Amino acid sequence: MDTTLSEPTQSPGSRKGRPNHNPEFRRRLAKAACEPGVSIARLARENGLNANL
Template sequence: MESEKNHGNGRRGRPNYDVAFRQRLAAAACEPGVSVSKLAREHGINANMLFKWRRKYRAQLAIEPAPLLPVTLVSDRAALEHAGRALAPISAEVQRDPGTIEVRIGKAAVKVSGSVDAQVLRTVLEAFR
């Protein structure tokens, strides 16, 4: 596969690789079971350079906060009423079970079952940064 070099500056010597290309290869090098040396060979680049790109990529992921998405909570009753369906009575057992929250960021995951104190959850999620 041809590497994506930027030769537009007229400079000779070391090639300048496109940022998107570097990030794409660095992300691929982070995948489980991928040989960084083999990936570098396949793209015609030096393995040490790809290891450097991977280190920078991982460091960047560690400092960039994950984007937060807006969330709207809708009760099951409201959703079913909105759909025009009859709602069966909710059993006492279901009402006592507060549920489970699972958050995955990259390869890390946090799973919280039962009732959760908001401050404790905030502290746990901040540990992902």
């Protein structure tokens, strides 16, 4: 059985095991969170984040 594991691609200074989301993703979520009537907890869950982030 031949299994090849790829090395994780991390940028310098990133912390292992913690996501480092790109700025566009962050901007999009911040803009969505500012919309009237949006549930921040639901928005976080839908995007795979913890609501306290």
